[in-house]
Amino acid sequence: MPEATHVGLREAAERLSVHYMTIYRYARTGRLPAERVGSTWRVAIADLERYRVPEERGSSTRNSQPLRPMRLLGRMTAGDEPGSWSIVEEALTSGATANQVYVDLLVPCLRTIGAEWAQGHLSVAAEHRASAVATRIVGRIGPMFARRGLSRGTIVLGAPEGDLHALPSAIVADVLRGRGFEVLDLGANTPVRSFVESAQGANRLVAVMVGASSNESVARITEIAVDLRVAAIGAPVLFGGGAIANQSVALDLGADGWSGADASSVIDAAEGITSRSTR
Numbered sequence: 001m002p003e004a005t006h007v008g009l010r011e012a013a014e015r016l017s018v019h020y021m022t023i024y025r026y027a028r029t030g031r032l033p034a035e036r037v038g039s040t041w042r043v044a045i046a047d048l049e050r051y052r053v054p055e056e057r058g059s060s061t062r063n064s065q066p067l068r069p070m071r072l073l074g075r076m077t078a079g080d081e082p083g084s085w086s087i088v089e090e091a092l093t094s095g096a097t098a099n100q101v102y103v104d105l106l107v108p109c110l111r112t113i114g115a116e117w118a119q120g121h122l123s124v125a126a127e128h129r130a131s132a133v134a135t136r137i138v139g140r141i142g143p144m145f146a147r148r149g150l151s152r153g154t155i156v157l158g159a160p161e162g163d164l165h166a167l168p169s170a171i172v173a174d175v176l177r178g179r180g181f182e183v184l185d186l187g188a189n190t191p192v193r194s195f196v197e198s199a200q201g202a203n204r205l206v207a208v209m210v211g212a213s214s215n216e217s218v219a220r221i222t223e224i225a226v227d228l229r230v231a232a233i234g235a236p237v238l239f240g241g242g243a244i245a246n247q248s249v250a251l252d253l254g255a256d257g258w259s260g261a262d263a264s265s266v267i268d269a270a271e272g273i274t275s276r277s278t279r
């Protein structure tokens with residue numbers, strides 16, 4: 001008879017000499033690689049042997065847990081919202097800030113999902129399951145970025161028409177709110193007119209940031225800068241997002257500048273504008 005390659009959670013718990021509920025929690029949160037078949041979990045014996053539970057080794061202390069995007073990626077692509085949230089919650093209770101959860105956990109996870117999809121290792125279905133879970137995570141983390149006190153002015157942001165990526169704007173909006181900016185996030189697939197209307201109605205407009213994630217949507221982006229200029233909004237228009245590679249691409253497409261490649265460059269761009277205007 002061929003040797004068994006997998007065991008159930010009870011046997012896994014016995015082999016590691018831990019309580020069943022401990023192993024169940026690790027399987028559910030992705031800390032221990034495990035596969036769910038119907039209502040039961042299967043663990044590869046090879047993974048189990050390699051696996052050593054940090055708490056049992058006494059190495060887990062507050063703030064010492066590195067953030068592990070790959071664990072989150074597994075739960076997100078499985079469409080497991082509670083399991084994904086418990087990984088985020090664990091990071092927060094280990095001392096990570098909401099900003100770190102985005103920058104070091106969720107964004108790397110989303111970028112890996114995109115790369116894996118592009119290489120044919122992940123299905124479109126898995127990408128959609130992960131996106132739905134990510135949307136819920138952002139919904140729960142977002143309020144943690146709220147800041148009291150005087151606003152540093154308003155930033156209007158969104159994705160151009162035809163671009164269905166709402167998550168990048170939502171994440172960038174939170175990060176900017178965390179730095180004291182008021183943000184009007186217009187989300188995905190935003191008509192040009194909506195950028196203009198929101199910019200005109202904004203309280204102390206600092207900038208309009210247009211984030212293009214897919215190459216196809218770049219074709220529509222120039223029109224946004226043109227219409228905002230015609231409307232004389234009195235603030236710069238910055239282009240950014242994964243499909244705008246650098247400053248010269250942004251300028252060629254008609255923007256006043258590029259908001260950079262990551263969250264910290266978006267903050268630098270926004271703070272650069274406010275510091276120039278208060279000088």
Ligand code: B12
Binds near residue numbers: 114128214
């Ligand atoms: C989730 C996702 C989707 C979801 C979107 C769900 C949602 N509610 O948002 C769905 C499934 C709908 C989707 C659809 C598609 N997607 Co998609 N998607 C992604 C994925 C995996 C994550 C996007 C994300 O949230 N990233 C996290 C954010 C925070 O990262 P970021 O975009 O890099 O943002 C940073 C910087 O750009 C920078 N920044 C600087 N200035 C500014 C300014 C603003 C305003 C913003 C927002 C950001 C920003 O700061 C940000 C923070 O770090 C990416 C992979 C990736 N690399 O991002 C692919 C990706 C963007 N998708 C891609 C593609 C090709 C598609 C599809 C054509 C096909 C598909 N995959 O099904 C369609 C296109 C639909 C359309 N018409 O737009 C490609 C785009 C390649 C390209 N350059 O054209 C990517 C890069 C995947 C890949 N590696 O090929 N997608």
